[in-house]
């Protein structure tokens with residue numbers, strides 16, 4: 001198969017779909033890999049490393065989209081990229097379609113076979129291709145929050161850990177999955193008081209066993225969220241209903257009653273966000289203020305630590321990339337129901353139920369596309 005890796009074009013996005021070691025996994029099995037010039041140059045992966053791994057360097061994204069049978073990316077395709085996708089071409093990347101009607105319409109129009117990293121499931125449960133980026137974003141959420149609590153960044157001027165004689169701050173984490181538990185690990189390290197909420201009692205039990213009385217766990221409902229948020233200095237939003245738009249758990253009214261200069265970090269923004277007041281921001285301009293509360297809503301947080309993130313992502317994506325290249329998408333999905341769960345849009349049809357429901361498309365089960 002011919003596999004193409006365009007350079008990412010989203011704001012401040014330096015990750016790359018395949019590392020040179022991943023390219024080697026494909027070329028050593030007889031596949032041809034086209035990598036756009038300087039795709040990894042900014043993160044210490046120069047073209048020479050790709051050539052040594054067997055790739056061919058191609059000058060433009062246009063040529064990659066025209067020649068490759070499968071496009072491997074990181075971020076959801078931008079409008080210009082959607083327009084270059086062809087009928088039957090495989091697109092293997094993050095998509096986050098439920099909150100994004102324009103991208104969904106463009107992918108439906110393209111006729112491409114669009115596989116979303118974030119809905120591929122794992123044999124041991126969970127979302128193994130989302131997990132590494134959630135680990136990165138969860139850990140980063142605390143450092144982003146701490147930085148924006150500084151006065152010069154718009155915050156109230158609070159040091160999360162306090163100092164002897166002055167109380168520590170209060171961090172509230174909504175959602176105790178991969179983002180939430182990684183944020184929790186960092187939050188505990190700051191010395192702040194930490195509260196974590198989830199609807200999944202088993203997750204709360206596990207975290208209670210690990211962190212003991214260093215944290216408070218709360219079953220998530222509107223009352224508990226309101227009480228926690230109103231006493232918080234920093235709130236992290238890390239909830240997920242797989243494939244669906246994030247539930248708006250923190251209302252505009254709650255935001256308006258938070259402490260002035262408090263900070264919210266809406267990691268779930270790529271699924272539309274779990275704060276009613278959120279809208280997506282970029283690394284170039286990461287925050288905005290509503291009712292005195294600083295909102296940090298960057299939809300590609302791991303792009304800031306692009307080298308670490310690229311290697312972590314490739315560890316999780318390369319196995320299915322090899323299967324797709326070897327067998328084609330239909331046979332690879334017949335053989336692996338977890339990969340099949342990644343099929344979101346296929347040759348003009350929406351094949352993921354939560355996306356169809358969120359955006360009012362007819363839902364066509366992936367099975368019916370497998371021939």
Ligand SMILES: NC(=O)C1=CN([C@@H]2O[C@H](COP(=O)(O)OP(=O)(O)OC[C@H]3O[C@@H](n4cnc5c(N)ncnc54)[C@H](O)[C@@H]3O)[C@@H](O)[C@H]2O)C=CC1
Pocket residue numbers: 118130131133134135137174175176177178179180197198199200203220238239240241246247249266267268269270271298299300301302
């Ligand atoms: N902004 C960014 O750069 C990044 C964003 N993300 C996003 O972060 C979000 C979370 O991802 P993961 O932690 O991997 O998901 P996960 O599935 O591991 O965890 C989500 C948690 O939310 C909980 N939850 C669902 N409804 C809830 C409710 N009403 N109240 C409290 N908890 C609730 C679930 O029980 C689960 O424990 C996703 O939208 C993901 O796409 C992930 C990586 C990077």
Ligand SMILES: CC(=O)C(=O)O
Pocket residue numbers: 094130133134270299300301302303
């Ligand atoms: C998961 C995601 O949206 C990201 O890594 O940017």
Ligand SMILES: [Mg+2]
Pocket residue numbers: 096270299300301
């Ligand atoms: Mg994202």
